[in-house]
Amino acid sequence: MSSFDDYKVLRNKVRKFQTLSIVLPCIEKLHEISKKAVHENGGYTPWNLLYLIKIAFLEGGRNGNKVAMIGDINTALNHIIELGNETRFLNGEKGGLRKFMRTLAFQQFWFQRGIRSSDMARQLIIFDGSTAADLNEMFLAITGLQIRTFLQMLVAAWSGFIDGSGRTQISKEWFAPLGCSEEIIESFFRLVALSAEETREFFERHYENTEDKLLQLTEQTPLKQYPFLNIEDNYYCYSPYVLQEKIKHAIYDILKEAHRDKFTQAFGVLFENYIYRLMDENHISYISETQLKDIFRKKRVCDAVLELDDALVLIEIKGVEMHPYAQINPTNAFLTQQLKTNIVKSFEQIYEVGNLLNTTDEGRDILKGREIFAIVVTYKEMYLSDGQDLWDEFLAEPLQEYVATKNLDITHIPLKNILFASVKSFEDLVKVVIANGNLISQVLKKAVEENSDPKTKKYLFEMHLDSYEQSPIPFLEEMFDNVTGELEAKLQ
Numbered sequence: 001m002s003s004f005d006d007y008k009v010l011r012n013k014v015r016k017f018q019t020l021s022i023v024l025p026c027i028e029k030l031h032e033i034s035k036k037a038v039h040e041n042g043g044y045t046p047w048n049l050l051y052l053i054k055i056a057f058l059e060g061g062r063n064g065n066k067v068a069m070i071g072d073i074n075t076a077l078n079h080i081i082e083l084g085n086e087t088r089f090l091n092g093e094k095g096g097l098r099k100f101m102r103t104l105a106f107q108q109f110w111f112q113r114g115i116r117s118s119d120m121a122r123q124l125i126i127f128d129g130s131t132a133a134d135l136n137e138m139f140l141a142i143t144g145l146q147i148r149t150f151l152q153m154l155v156a157a158w159s160g161f162i163d164g165s166g167r168t169q170i171s172k173e174w175f176a177p178l179g180c181s182e183e184i185i186e187s188f189f190r191l192v193a194l195s196a197e198e199t200r201e202f203f204e205r206h207y208e209n210t211e212d213k214l215l216q217l218t219e220q221t222p223l224k225q226y227p228f229l230n231i232e233d234n235y236y237c238y239s240p241y242v243l244q245e246k247i248k249h250a251i252y253d254i255l256k257e258a259h260r261d262k263f264t265q266a267f268g269v270l271f272e273n274y275i276y277r278l279m280d281e282n283h284i285s286y287i288s289e290t291q292l293k294d295i296f297r298k299k300r301v302c303d304a305v306l307e308l309d310d311a312l313v314l315i316e317i318k319g320v321e322m323h324p325y326a327q328i329n330p331t332n333a334f335l336t337q338q339l340k341t342n343i344v345k346s347f348e349q350i351y352e353v354g355n356l357l358n359t360t361d362e363g364r365d366i367l368k369g370r371e372i373f374a375i376v377v378t379y380k381e382m383y384l385s386d387g388q389d390l391w392d393e394f395l396a397e398p399l400q401e402y403v404a405t406k407n408l409d410i411t412h413i414p415l416k417n418i419l420f421a422s423v424k425s426f427e428d429l430v431k432v433v434i435a436n437g438n439l440i441s442q443v444l445k446k447a448v449e450e451n452s453d454p455k456t457k458k459y460l461f462e463m464h465l466d467s468y469e470q471s472p473i474p475f476l477e478e479m480f481d482n483v484t485g486e487l488e489a490k491l492q
Contacts, residue, residue, distance in 0.1 A: 006086075007213040010079045011059050014052075017068040019060030019196060023229070025073055026053050030239035031161065031168050038112075046111050046241055048080045050221040053238065057200045084217050089330075095393030098385075099330045105383045105459060106327040107218040115158075115244040118427055120151055121479040123251045126267075126274045135255060135266055142258050144187035147251055152487050153180070153188050154247045161240045169236045178490045191254070192246065193228035193235050202226065215328045220245075225253065249380065264319075267379075271319035272303060274423075275377055278430050279304070281475055284438065286315070287366070292353070295362050300352040302374075305366070311441040312367060314353055314374040314413075316346040321380035332394040340398065343376065347387065347395065347418070348402050350374045354412040373444045374418040375461075377426045385459050386451050387418030416448050425462040431470035443468070 014022065026049045033041040033049075052073070089099035127135060127147050139147050156178060160170050172185045180188075194202055206222045227243045228235040237243050246253075255263045279286055285307060292301035306313035323338045336344070354372055357363035374387075384390060391399070403410050421429065432439060447464040450456040458464055 004213060006083055010055065010076060010083065012063070013072075013076055013079065014055050014059045015062040016064035017056075017060055017066050017072060019056050019200075020231070021066075021068040022056035022060055022073060022076070023053050023196075024236070025068070025070065026050075026056075027168055027229070027236055027238055030241070031166070031237075034240045044077070046239060047107050047218075047221075048077055048084075050223065050238070050242070051080055051217060052076055053223070054203055054216075054221065057196070057203050080217070083214055086214065088215075094332060095389070098389060098393055101459065102330060102383045103218045103328055106220060106322070109381075109383075109460075110220065110245055111241050115247060116424075117480040118424070118473065118476045119248040120155065120483065121476040122274070122423065122427075123151065123249075124148060124479055124483060125277075125476070126270050127251055131273065132266075132270055135263070135270075138259060138263075139251065139255060142254065143191055145184065145191070148483065149180075149184065150188065150191070151247070151250065152483065153178070153184075154192070154243070154250060155484070156487060156491075157192075157237070158240065158243050158247060161237050161243065169234045171234055178487075189228065189230065189235060192226060193230040194226045195230045199226070199229060219324070219328050225257075252379065268319045271379055271423075272317045275315070275317050275426065276304070277475070278427065278473070279306075282430050282434055282473065284430070284433060284440075295366075296353075296356050296360070299356060300349055301356075302349050302353050305353070306440065307366070308370070308438065308441045311371045311373055311444070312357070313440060313444065314350050314372065316349060316374065316376045318342045318346060318376060319379045320382075321378070322382045335394045336398055339394075343382075343384070343390070344395065344398050344402075346376045347390075347399050350376075350413060350418060351399075351403060351408050351410060352406070355408045358409070358412045371441075372413045372417065373441070373448075374413060375426070375444075376418065376420050377423065378420065379423055381422040381424070381460065382420060383459050384420040385457070386420065386448075387415035388451075391415050416452060417444070419444065419447060419461055421461040425460065425465075427473060427476070428462045428465050428470060430473055432465055432468045434473065435469040435471035439468070 029044055030046055030049050033044050033046065038045075055076075088103070089096040124147070126132070127139075136147060139145075139150075143150060145153075153175065156175065157170060160167050160174060172182075172189070175185050175188075202225075203222065221238075221242060223238050223242055224245050227238055227246045229238065230236075252267065255267070276288070278284075287295075287305040287307065289301060289303050292305065293299075302314045303317045304315040306315065320342045323334075326334055326338050357367040357372065376384075387395070399410075402408075429440065429443065432443060443464065447458070447461065450458060450464060
């Protein structure tokens with residue numbers, strides 16, 4: 001039986017039932033399990049429940065109008081589990097196990113990672129100041145809201161689903177204590193909520209992008225874009241997980257969706273400035289890109305070089321995320337295509353600088369025989385681990401072609417010494433420095449050693465930092481206290 005034939009069995013079951021008779025019980029279950037440990041959920045998983053919600057919107061009520069009972073919902077969920085048992089990428093695909101693990105990470109890890117104060121503060125800082133003025137104006141024009149107001153309203157809404165009340169919905173009156181006008185509340189819900197019919201149309205547009213229906217079993221639910229279901233001005237939150245994921249990247253996602261090309265270029269500068277500020281305000285000294293261009297005239301350089309006692313660390317800053325289709329279908333061809341202009345380019349720049357450090361007088365004056373590491377900092381988590389993984393998977397061909405053209409020696413920087421860190425992971429590295437002093441070279445050597453053994457290998461850089469004490473980043477905490485203080489004052 002083909003994957004589509006397997007899918008049709010589930011589709012035909014769902015078509016017999018009213019859409020909302022499936023969706024609303026799934027919402028209740030998602031809120032229930034969000035308050036429990038995974039092993040206490042009785043076999044219910046948030047990703048399968050969210051997938052069933054999607055199928056219910058797409059297929060529900062087409063061949064009948066029955067009201068689904070809990071047994072009907074459980075039968076559909078069991079069928080989804082069976083569909084998910086088909087192994088992908090484990091039958092000869094280069095790097096197949098890694099691809100399999102990465103798709104599961106994209107599907108499941110975000111349900112295990114709570115929201116942090118820095119998730120809100122980071123957005124306010126990145127999009128603050130004169131450099132971000134154009135994007136702030138763009139956001140206001142798109143949404144009718146100021147960035148700060150929108151984030152405060154998201155947090156205020158989220159607070160209603162984590163207070164132990166068992167609440168699964170709110171109304172417009174929820175925002176009355178904030179003193180928001182009717183116009184502002186309407187603008188907010190237009191950004192985060194769709195009606196049942198609008199949700200069906202939204203999924204149909206999204207569904208066309210993925211021909212293989214079963215690939216979508218491992219996707220991150222598109223409901224992150226619209227985490228509320230509007231039923232007669234009652235706004236049902238699909239899941240606290242989904243809403244908090246919306247909060248983490250709300251401004252980035254909205255602006256990128258609306259003005260992709262213009263936003264991408266502008267955000268790259270803002271993101272670089274944010275990483276520089278993390279280093280500047282926490283006394284991590286580095287040679288900047290501007291200084292590197294002065295040292296290596298007319299040469300391609302990286303964004304920064306950290307000078308440590310026993311190592312140099314090349315920093316490449318990329319305000320990017322993994323393409324949604326690459327998350328669920330990471331074939332080598334598609335990864336090469338999608339990562340060529342950011343991740344592959346980072347490796348090209350890293351090896352350009354590695355060769356300059358080893359083959360020029362100016363470079364050797366900086367290097368002084370120290371070991372070279374590199375960190376590629378991305379905005380969202382991409383689960384790429386290290387350079388050796390990428391080389392074994394898809395990087396070898398494009399990078400070999402480049403270094404051959406440029407006559408570069410790839411041995412100057414071992415692939416295993418090139419690590420990936422999301423902005424969250426890089427913040428955690430800074431927290432380690434604040435708490436312990438500059439242990440960056442020790443941290444990187446430990447990470448490389450752990451990654452060399454399959455038993456201790458990590459796919460997230462932050463997992464290498466768990467054994468270190470961490471202290472808060474002052475300017476992030478100050479921003480969070482400031483904006484939540486404003487929110488609390490409005491609620492009193």
